[in-house]
Amino acid sequence: MDYSHNMIRKFRERGLKITPQRLAIFNLLDGNTGHPTAEEIYSGLKKDFPNLSFTTVYNILKSIKEAGGIQELLIERERAHYDPDVSLHHHIICTRCGKLRDIFYTNTSEMRLPDDILKEFSVTGHQIHFYGVCRACSENEEEEEGKTAVPREGANAN
Amino acid sequence: MDYSHNMIRKFRERGLKITPQRLAIFNLLDGNTGHPTAEEIYSGLKKDFPNLSFTTVYNILKSIKEAGGIQELLIERERAHYDPDVSLHHHIICTRCGKLRDIFYTNTSEMRLPDDILKEFSVTGHQIHFYGVCRACSENEEEEEGKTAVPREGANAN
DNA sequence: AACTAAATTGCAGTTATTACAATTAAAGAA
């Protein structure tokens, strides 16, 4: 609710119109910690907007991003995930099943970049992505391995 | 040279054959700090292997990655970049032109993850990506803006 | 109610990556 109102305000400030599709996406994103993909957002709205276009979803996400209302997570090759929480936090994804979780990181060691980088780039943001294998996936794997080989402990490299 | 020999050894250990295409990719990657894409690797070898297949490039990159010889950088939506330097360092990319640079980060504040994450995931790695606008691009932008509006200082958000 | 610029829609592209079957070739044995 709060998120939606903020976005409405931001969109108005930017001279963008408030359409039902935009409102619906604001509402879908509001408090959403699931890091949805464009496809998931599209599916989520399809019931209420039977002839919603994918193009519209992409357009709206682009506008929201430009207004600072989401971050686009480039954490897996196949597709982008969208996160309405633009505060400082990191993410971890299971490279087997794609399970994606927030990491609210306490160790606030300020990212101080080397001077030559700061001279060459005007930095706008950063993302920290962790990769791993989740419980469920490593247990499944053990089972499958078990048929032919000796099961190992959960730790294995990417 | 050293990189190639290591990769040859690693491939042998894993029972993989040493083919001319594989050798050529090892050599292309050896000491390569340019973070090439699959397409750039393909083009780089095309002179020596006129009927090299893209599939081969992707297959070989996959094998090298599985052998720990490269990291795949998922830093921009469009394509993956490959980095034969698998030691701890970060990257920054210009969101306008795609210029991609290493950041050798000194501040070694050990990434200590929250316990609930460590309980749920067996972590295999992480990547830190910075986004920004490079000198050349922000200067170009000023020029273009200058035609209609007042030029600003270099700092602008994504 | 009428107007107009902007948003949405429906498709048709684009592009990186993957799947797969047929051909070729590396590596080890004879």
Place this chain on the structure above:
DNA sequence: TTCTTTAATTGTAATAACTGCAATTTAGTT
């Protein structure tokens, strides 16, 4: 060296996420 086996490479077709664009609709204003 030649033979054999098995994996690697090739060529091509498929996939899937995203983008471009022209036509239609609509939000916001008068």
